Amino acid sequence: MSQDHSEHRPVEDTSSADAPVVLVLDGVSKSFGPTKALQAVSLNVRRGSVHALLGGNGSGKSTLIKALAGVQPADAGTALLGGNTLDLRHLSPQAAHAAGLRFVHQNDSTFATLSVAENLAIGSGFTTGLAWHIIWREQERRARQAIERFGIKAKPSDLLKDLGPATRKMIEIARALQDVDEDQPGVLVLDEPTAALPTTEANTLLDAIRRYAEQGQSIMYVTHRLEEVFALADEATILRDGRNWTTVRPRDITHDELVSHMMGSAWDSARKARDHEIGAPVLEVKDVSAGATRNCSLTVRAGEVVGIAGLIGSGRSSLLKTLFGALPLEAGTVTIDGKPVQHGSPREAMHAGIAYVPEDRSTDAVFPGLSVRENLSIASLSRYWRHAVIQRKAEHADGRRLLRDYLIKAPNDAAPIGSLSGGNQQKVVLARWLRRDPRVVLLDEPTQGVDVRARAEIYQLIATASRSGTAVLFVSSDFEELVTVCDSIAVLRSGRLVTVVPAASLDAEKLNVLVHAPLAS
Amino acid sequence: MATTIVEPGQPQSAGTPNSPRPSSGRLIRGLEAYALLGLTVVVGAFFSVWGPTADTFLTAANLRSLSSGNAVVAVVALAALVPLVAEEFDLSVGAIAGLSAVLAAEAVAAGLPVILALVIALVAGTLVGLFNALICTRVGVNAVVTTLGVSIVIAGLINQITGGTTISGNLPAGFLKFGSGSTLAVPNIVWALAIIALAVYYLVDHTPYGRYLYAYGANRQAARLVGIRTRLTVGLTFVLAGLIAGSAGFLQVLRAGGADPRVGDSLLLPAITAAFLSAAAIKPGRYNVGGTMVAVLFLAVLNSGLNLAGVPPYVNSYVNGVALIAGVALAVLLGRRKA
Numbered sequence: 069m070s071q072d073h074s075e076h077r078p079v080e081d082t083s084s085a086d087a088p089v090v091l092v093l094d095g096v097s098k099s100f101g102p103t104k105a106l107q108a109v110s111l112n113v114r115r116g117s118v119h120a121l122l123g124g125n126g127s128g129k130s131t132l133i134k135a136l137a138g139v140q141p142a143d144a145g146t147a148l149l150g151g152n153t154l155d156l157r158h159l160s161p162q163a164a165h166a167a168g169l170r171f172v173h174q175n176d177s178t179f180a181t182l183s184v185a186e187n188l189a190i191g192s193g194f195t196t197g198l199a200w201h202i203i204w205r206e207q208e209r210r211a212r213q214a215i216e217r218f219g220i221k222a223k224p225s226d227l228l229k230d231l232g233p234a235t236r237k238m239i240e241i242a243r244a245l246q247d248v249d250e251d252q253p254g255v256l257v258l259d260e261p262t263a264a265l266p267t268t269e270a271n272t273l274l275d276a277i278r279r280y281a282e283q284g285q286s287i288m289y290v291t292h293r294l295e296e297v298f299a300l301a302d303e304a305t306i307l308r309d310g311r312n313w314t315t316v317r318p319r320d321i322t323h324d325e326l327v328s329h330m331m332g333s334a335w336d337s338a339r340k341a342r343d344h345e346i347g348a349p350v351l352e353v354k355d356v357s358a359g360a361t362r363n364c365s366l367t368v369r370a371g372e373v374v375g376i377a378g379l380i381g382s383g384r385s386s387l388l389k390t391l392f393g394a395l396p397l398e399a400g401t402v403t404i405d406g407k408p409v410q411h412g413s414p415r416e417a418m419h420a421g422i423a424y425v426p427e428d429r430s431t432d433a434v435f436p437g438l439s440v441r442e443n444l445s446i447a448s449l450s451r452y453w454r455h456a457v458i459q460r461k462a463e464h465a466d467g468r469r470l471l472r473d474y475l476i477k478a479p480n481d482a483a484p485i486g487s488l489s490g491g492n493q494q495k496v497v498l499a500r501w502l503r504r505d506p507r508v509v510l511l512d513e514p515t516q517g518v519d520v521r522a523r524a525e526i527y528q529l530i531a532t533a534s535r536s537g538t539a540v541l542f543v544s545s546d547f548e549e550l551v552t553v554c555d556s557i558a559v560l561r562s563g564r565l566v567t568v569v570p571a572a573s574l575d576a577e578k579l580n581v582l583v584h585a586p587l588a589s
Numbered sequence: 590m591a592t593t594i595v596e597p598g599q600p601q602s603a604g605t606p607n608s609p610r611p612s613s614g615r616l617i618r619g620l621e622a623y624a625l626l627g628l629t630v631v632v633g634a635f636f637s638v639w640g641p642t643a644d645t646f647l648t649a650a651n652l653r654s655l656s657s658g659n660a661v662v663a664v665v666a667l668a669a670l671v672p673l674v675a676e677e678f679d680l681s682v683g684a685i686a687g688l689s690a691v692l693a694a695e696a697v698a699a700g701l702p703v704i705l706a707l708v709i710a711l712v713a714g715t716l717v718g719l720f721n722a723l724i725c726t727r728v729g730v731n732a733v734v735t736t737l738g739v740s741i742v743i744a745g746l747i748n749q750i751t752g753g754t755t756i757s758g759n760l761p762a763g764f765l766k767f768g769s770g771s772t773l774a775v776p777n778i779v780w781a782l783a784i785i786a787l788a789v790y791y792l793v794d795h796t797p798y799g800r801y802l803y804a805y806g807a808n809r810q811a812a813r814l815v816g817i818r819t820r821l822t823v824g825l826t827f828v829l830a831g832l833i834a835g836s837a838g839f840l841q842v843l844r845a846g847g848a849d850p851r852v853g854d855s856l857l858l859p860a861i862t863a864a865f866l867s868a869a870a871i872k873p874g875r876y877n878v879g880g881t882m883v884a885v886l887f888l889a890v891l892n893s894g895l896n897l898a899g900v901p902p903y904v905n906s907y908v909n910g911v912a913l914i915a916g917v918a919l920a921v922l923l924g925r926r927k928a
Contacts, residue, residue: 413816437803438807446804
């Protein structure tokens, strides 16, 4: 489970510890209201090295990248690059670009219906002649240069939609770097570039990235895939709770050490939480097709936590939404305790005892402008409707009790929901559903954007619910989390459920392989 | 469910709101809630001592006229308020009131019992509201566009029915006496307003339906995902708006003793202004009934003073326009601070 990455060459010590530092981040801080997303984070990136930036949900990784990109100003902090000091409180994207920072974000930002040459030109400007007409020969020549320099297997006239995802990513990188000389000080920031790639494609991309680094490009590599860190990174900085927890050299530590750096004690409490009996089947999904999912069948028993793992676009969220009646069911049946569930609306799903915690809480779960109390009671108003009025005292009393029981940190239950941190808002959403004692809880990325302490608390809340017999379905892109919190894990690939495996027999790497492996016939 | 997650030496969690709300916060919120009412009193006091209006403003006659004259506006404002809580804009409430007034006046003038005229007014309003509801929720047309279109059609309808002239005369004496009379020194129209306001307040503040409206207004997607029947919930707001606007039309006939075909137009803007302005008072950041009443009073005092002072009509336009913009801006700012 540790260092056997035989598919990749281990990182050779080409960039030694004495390589000059090309980027210095100093004292970067950012708060959102009461939430301290970043607290005085400092780190150095060496020239020609791959510097991994690691951290779980809520660690502050994306906030740091956004500050560096000039997309979201920090409250404090500077970046020193090529002799220029950039004030991160007032950085514009143009200034970041001019200083030599280049970004390739997680989502595919290429234009599928345009050619390689056009995609490259859009990034840097077309060469135009009289009356702004585009000189295509020049565009082609420049595209050929980039293709050569970055080792892209494509012709300038190929359309992006006909190319593989790794090649598209490389074109994105080429587009970002094409106007940067190899000798110029500059840093390429890659944000989870392999997130949506199957294994073979991911390996191609990793090889390419290693080549770019060897050619002298300094790279900051944001990821939560530990195996990539060991395969690729010279140094790794781990962010936790908004702080630079530590910086390590991956070749000097073990996998377990890296995990414990990243997750701290959240894991221990999560591990200890699974020690109860699993009962009879509660949720039975048979041959369900809807949205991106096809012919999925699975069973969740009372007290069981079943995880769902799959790449973006594999159908994970569609499956949950369909089970909750938010997406139409095209085929198949769903039964709870043997009774078929009437599908078509969330109301009917709720009536059958299903609860759903959506992935994107700000667009799908939180009611801004309403108080914590109102957010807690919105799915349970009927219990307060007596004698033709809403019983406010009872609602208030329950609000206070729920704050305590669900470990929600708020001044009181009348506080506006927006004044709570992301983790606490998530706990409010969880409390809203768990207080109904549902038979089944569908969780979609419940710890996304949540700090470490709140994550541990959320695992506790889930464990308590499952101990009382609730069946839990848990979707997550964090394989470490799935392996630790779930009893068994279902793997979705391209909408099909390929296998269900007991979590005890898995670790994050094995799960990663299962998720990425190409579909066999 | 007591659990302890505290680990010694664990770094402080990034997401802990620390201190309890300071009591100065409560004081500020209290001031926010009653600021508009206070402003109304100040403006009223001003008109009571200012030269041109000192003798006429604070008289029993003027106050009676002010209150009964604006009672109908207040009811129309309540009609607009119900959809507004769900962040839907119903711009047809004025026209509905006008239509109901015309139909009720015609009915009474034709000799039908007053009760039947009331029923006709309410049914007409409800039917228009139902139409709005169906177009907005089933066909999916934007509420602003739908209600605007409907109000234009209704204006045409009113014109056709009345031929452009006011309906008056032929109204029974008892009817007229009730409409302009008072009970316990309060105009009867204002008593009617009080009853309607209480009913709307109850609906919006003390029923699950009201809570669902606020939830839908805060986040439509989330409302659906907690099991709220969004189409029904929103559709019903338009029906209720129509019903309430219909009652406003009837009250207008009671008060004026007839129906002016242009009354709908003159009701819409002050009513909408007051509905938006309601989020600046009593429950800052949220559209609410108490705030609507204060807003109507504020606009009434303001306009009454301006009229008594004999200012040219364009001044009224400036003042009311600015009040609308300021009201909405204030509501947005207060709402943003809460969220």
